[in-house]
Amino acid sequence: MAVYDLATGLRAHALYSQVALHAEYGGVVPELASRDHVRKLLPLIRQTLAEAGLGVRDLGGVAYTAGPGLVGALLVGAGVGRALAWALDVPAIGVHHMEGHLLAPLIEDPELRPPFVALLVSGGHSQLVAVRAIGDYELLGETLDDAAGEAFDKTAKLMGLPYPGGPHLAKLATTGRAGVFRFARPMTDRPGLDFSFSGLKTQVLLAWQRSDQSAATRADIARGFEDAIVDTLAIKCERALDAAGMDTLIVAGGVGANARLREQLQEQAARRGGRVRFPRLAFCTDNGAMIAYAGALRLAAGLHEDAQVQVRPRWDMATLPAVGRMSGEGRFVIRDS
Ligand code: KG4
Numbered sequence: 001m002a003v004y005d006l007a008t009g010l011r012a013h014a015l016y017s018q019v020a021l022h023a024e025y026g027g028v029v030p031e032l033a034s035r036d037h038v039r040k041l042l043p044l045i046r047q048t049l050a051e052a053g054l055g056v057r058d059l060g061g062v063a064y065t066a067g068p069g070l071v072g073a074l075l076v077g078a079g080v081g082r083a084l085a086w087a088l089d090v091p092a093i094g095v096h097h098m099e100g101h102l103l104a105p106l107i108e109d110p111e112l113r114p115p116f117v118a119l120l121v122s123g124g125h126s127q128l129v130a131v132r133a134i135g136d137y138e139l140l141g142e143t144l145d146d147a148a149g150e151a152f153d154k155t156a157k158l159m160g161l162p163y164p165g166g167p168h169l170a171k172l173a174t175t176g177r178a179g180v181f182r183f184a185r186p187m188t189d190r191p192g193l194d195f196s197f198s199g200l201k202t203q204v205l206l207a208w209q210r211s212d213q214s215a216a217t218r219a220d221i222a223r224g225f226e227d228a229i230v231d232t233l234a235i236k237c238e239r240a241l242d243a244a245g246m247d248t249l250i251v252a253g254g255v256g257a258n259a260r261l262r263e264q265l266q267e268q269a270a271r272r273g274g275r276v277r278f279p280r281l282a283f284c285t286d287n288g289a290m291i292a293y294a295g296a297l298r299l300a301a302g303l304h305e306d307a308q309v310q311v312r313p314r315w316d317m318a319t320l321p322a323v324g325r326m327s328g329e330g331r332f333v334i335r336d337s
Pocket residue numbers: 121122123124125148149150152153164165166167170253254255256257258259284285286
């Protein structure tokens with residue numbers, strides 16, 4: 001949950017994590033997720049408004065995630081968001097979850113503006129997107145099977161690490177030795193910008209089964225796996241920048257919180273004479289601020305929808321209408337609405 005003001009920036013944001021709820025099951029249980037949203041949403045709205053020092057009547061519009069994602073969870077947010085907007089008589093808009101991730105680096109970095117290439121790496125998506133303007137997104141490449149975060153989570157699970165696996169595996173990798181286990185860099189030996197991570201998981205499984213399964217070996221495998229993912233992502237990012245003729249890379253989504261990925265992309269940018277930008281860690285993983293920000297931009301452009309609760313479990317970002325462009329002074333030139 002977050003309150004964003006285009007004139008003054010982020011006013012407040014709060015997060016209620018369901019990690020503890022799902023940990024027992026080793027993954028997200030959709031029905032438990034949506035029921036927990038029902039319980040937590042209104043208290044979290046009140047808390048965020050209180051932190052912003054605002055009342056509900058001060059809101060000029062409402063944004064909520066309309067997709068892609070789990071339909072039950074989406075419907076709770078859409079239902080509450082729409083009802084709030086209806087009651088307050090303000091416009092509301094359903095935001096694309098991945099556009100939220102994509103715009104997150106801009107929330108606290110007013111200098112940053114398109115054109116840039118975005119690497120979006122979350123639990124459900126791995127995409128490279130050429131961003132020419134806010135709302136002008138060209139998909140350059142994506143995963144053919146598992147998402148990068150999913151690969152982290154599944155690999156962690158098969159070595160017995162707790163949910164959510166990604167951060168646990170990354171932490172373990174810091175104590176592992178580089179090069180003891182070397183896994184493939186999938187699809188880097190041929191041209192193209194698509195990814196494939198599911199084979200990597202199988203390589204790790206075989207290595208783990210054949211090993212002594214000691215704590216030290218587990219750390220070495222974690223390190224080998226992380227290096228393989230990070231190298232693969234870095235190679236594809238470099239190719240995407242070349243293909244798009246751009247020198248700025250932004251990284252967002254949960255895997256964007258990975259320290260080794262951040263470090264390697266920074267080194268690569270320094271070598272190329274380009275730049276790479278990440279949101280702060282809390283805005284890499286799912287958060288309300290990114291949805292409030294994307295929604296505020298779209299509402300300011302006059303984009304909103306009728307008072308109907310509609311969500312899209314699947315949603316192609318390239319079908320979104322354009323918002324406008326950034327002027328030389330870093331302000332948004334909103335399109336004629
Ligand atoms: O964007 P996000 O919070 O939720 C989705 O929209 O999916 O991404 C969650 C994903 C999970 O797969 C999680 O394991 C991964 O991001 N993740 C990480 C790290 N932190 C979160 N993966 C690798 N290293 C991390 N430090």
